[in-house]
Amino acid sequence: MKSAQQAMRRDLPQRPSMHWSTLTLLAGIVLLVFASFASLPLKLHEFFGADAVRTSIEFLRGFAPPELAPAFLQKIAGATFETLAMSAIGTLIAACFGILLGLPASGRFGVAARLLTRSILNVLRSIPELVWASVLLIAAGLGPFAGTLALALHTIGVLGRLFAEAFENCPSLPEETLRTNGAHPVAAFLYSTLPQCSPQMMSYTLYRWENNIRAAAILGVVGAGGLGQMLKYHLSLFQMQQAASVIVAMLLMVGVVDALSYLLRRMMTR
Template sequence: MRRAMPAPPPRSYSTWLLMAALAALAAASFYSLPLEWAALFSEDAVRSSAEFLAGFAPPDTTQPFLLKCLGATLETLSMSALGTLLAVAGGLALALPAGGRFGNVLRWPTRGLLNVLRSIPELVWASLLLVAAGLGPFAGTLALAMHTVGVLGRLFADLLENTEPQPERALRANGAAPMAAFLYATLPQALPQMLSYTLYRWENNIRAAAVLGVVGAGGLGQMLKYHLSLFQMQQAATVIVAMLLLVGLVDAASYALRRALTR
């Protein structure tokens, strides 16, 4: 005889209230926003969009322009990689006090700093840093690092807080130094998930680095802005294809690395 499935656990009133509030928020959003669906799918809109997209074909495949795109692609890749590397170092340094390693005196101010860093988008960081660092990839790299420090720092802090404390306590009880106990007991527990978060943020930074060039931060985004502003649509199409290929390759490589780390 087939055993009956157990009944699902009862939901609390707070869960139902939260779901109702989310549904009301979604309904209010549709009501308050002037969404003109008829204009979006009108005959004029479809015809204008088709004419605009037709201007991108065929992409510019001349050798000098492809070499120029290759250089910008490598610049975008370098911006994302270096920005992520700097963010890992800064995020781990801030995650220690944010995770309560030095008591509650530093915990809440550090978490507040992480909230500020990640609440400011990369484009805003780039616009601010362009004043100090000037046009080019340096400002874009710093902008990626500043935002990603806030994201990774919060994730790393939560990971360190949720690790099993007993191994570190055992080492401390046997005379190990606090830093040695942390490095040999706590950090190895969190390291695989930290690497997974880092690779995921690297994927996001590839996309962000491709967009940061719009404000003059170098790479493919700067090329795209330049050619679109001059209505050189075929050159812009080549840049867009380069962006798609770069994001696809990095996504595939990051997915393979995450699979290898979690096995």
């Protein structure tokens, strides 16, 4: 009995030992965290002081009660629809161009096309949505059009890179089998690689749609329309009750979209 137990213990996978490089990396991260706290002028005693707490409470009291006038709620509904439209159209455009740029970025058209496309994707996603919106407002003017383009350009860089990684990691044997049997390369890709990658690509697209809804709600700060523009307008006039209604609408919108995206992802995984 003891010999059998010893044999079973020998067959169990051994716990990997901690390498010195891993310990060095962890120690460096801990030192960086401590150095960050030590170097930044964090005035925590003032932040949690009695004056700060009293001022914060007085500021939050100005938001109550939220504005619930029917005419104002109708404006919020229109701005909410505008925010959803901006995020949905921007994500749809980004998904289409992400597929087009993800194919050469995955190395299907040679090394030169891969490097060029990945450089373009890096530039697109390295510039935040607010910066894109600030630049596009000069050309497209105030309104949701500039916000939609800003979301699309940034999301093209993100989804293009994710789609390229999905194409690269997808098993190539089914496509190679079809091409060996005489299928056209485009048909082999559409009937083998794309169906395998589509659930993962759809999950990436839904996740970016969630992020774009939050970003679209903020882009209005620079004049790109939607709930963000309403929030900036009422805060600049110190109309706190109206701003509270806009903030509540943002929270409800993000919560509903998160739940809807979760249900869609669950349906795809099944």
